[in-house]
Amino acid sequence: MSELTVRAPAKINLHLGVGAPREDGFHPLVTVYQAVGLYDDLTARAEPGWTLDVGLPDWMPAGAVPTGGENIVDRAADLLAAHHGIERSGAVHIAKAIPVAGGMAGGSADAAAALVALDRLWQLRTPDEDLLQLAAQLGSDVPFALLGGTALGTGHGEVVEPVEDRATWWWVVVPSEFGLSTPEVYRHFDEMFPDAPADPVPADALLRAIADADAWTLADALHNDLEAPAVDLRPELGELIETGEAAGALRGIVSGSGPTCVFLCGSADHARSLAADLSGAGHPVVLAANGPVAGAHLVSYA
Numbered sequence: 001m002s003e004l005t006v007r008a009p010a011k012i013n014l015h016l017g018v019g020a021p022r023e024d025g026f027h028p029l030v031t032v033y034q035a036v037g038l039y040d041d042l043t044a045r046a047e048p049g050w051t052l053d054v055g056l057p058d059w060m061p062a063g064a065v066p067t068g069g070e071n072i073v074d075r076a077a078d079l080l081a082a083h084h085g086i087e088r089s090g091a092v093h094i095a096k097a098i099p100v101a102g103g104m105a106g107g108s109a110d111a112a113a114a115l116v117a118l119d120r121l122w123q124l125r126t127p128d129e130d131l132l133q134l135a136a137q138l139g140s141d142v143p144f145a146l147l148g149g150t151a152l153g154t155g156h157g158e159v160v161e162p163v164e165d166r167a168t169w170w171w172v173v174v175p176s177e178f179g180l181s182t183p184e185v186y187r188h189f190d191e192m193f194p195d196a197p198a199d200p201v202p203a204d205a206l207l208r209a210i211a212d213a214d215a216w217t218l219a220d221a222l223h224n225d226l227e228a229p230a231v232d233l234r235p236e237l238g239e240l241i242e243t244g245e246a247a248g249a250l251r252g253i254v255s256g257s258g259p260t261c262v263f264l265c266g267s268a269d270h271a272r273s274l275a276a277d278l279s280g281a282g283h284p285v286v287l288a289a290n291g292p293v294a295g296a297h298l299v300s301y302a
Contacts, residue, residue: 004301008109017200036291101179103256112145148295176259219251230258
């Protein structure tokens with residue numbers, strides 16, 4: 001196999017409960033992830049040495065994704081190669097479509113895609129359990145990016161358990177021109193909620209809503225403890241949510257730590273109509289996506 005492409009999805013958090021920081025500095029989380037149909041494609045080609053380049057759509061600012069050895073894909077390659085006692089090699093290209101620094105785990109998706117692609121390119125046959133352990137070392141969202149679908153996340157998000165989800169949910173996604181630092185949002189959460197409980201808000205209501213497979217029930221159950229600090233840092237996010245809900249969204253929330261906002265819709269037609277309305281209201285990039293979708297997976301090889 002000389003070249004292959006792996007596709008990995010964006011994620012949204014249907015529920016994100018955040019507890020007070022532990023002694024190690026991490027915040028305990030209870031989250032329900034959903035993989036949605038916005039993807040980055042990572043193509044890996046057998047070559048001596050190691051190169052990495054990134055292609056961005058017109059709506060992403062130039063230089064939005066680090067290269068020159070600073071990308072999470074470089075770290076994923078090093079980690080997988082070290083696990084097997086080999087040197088990394090290959091020419092890797094990332095075609096971005098997931099918003100950068102937008103709370104949709106685009107970097108984690110790229111890391112998961114790299115683990116899958118390079119494992120095949122280097123013919124390593126790494127067991128799934130080992131890949132998940134390597135993924136957890138790269139970041140809290142990377143194990144979920146491997147699994148996809150809908151899943152319950154605990155710990156600091158890296159312990160994932162698949163959730164049966166029989167429905168198809170429709171979302172409108174509105175990225176922001178400017179990213180928002182996840183550590184900054186967590187610091188602001190600590191400032192705003194110094195008495196946050198040690199145990200995060202459980203996801204029971206959200207899980208019941210998924211089992212009911214009803215969009216209005218899900219809308220009522222959506223929860224994000226990081227929305228308040230994100231909106232406090234960027235008040236225009238709150239204004240966007242109000243605009244989307246006034247335009248007919250069942251519910252709007254900040255995705256993860258933001259600044260991307262997502263809006264739940266009742267159907268594909270509803271999502272297309274809302275996307276058109278928000279685009280007409282002056283938002284330059286508005287995307288529609290369904291979920292849940294598969295995690296990182298092979299889409300082509302040669």
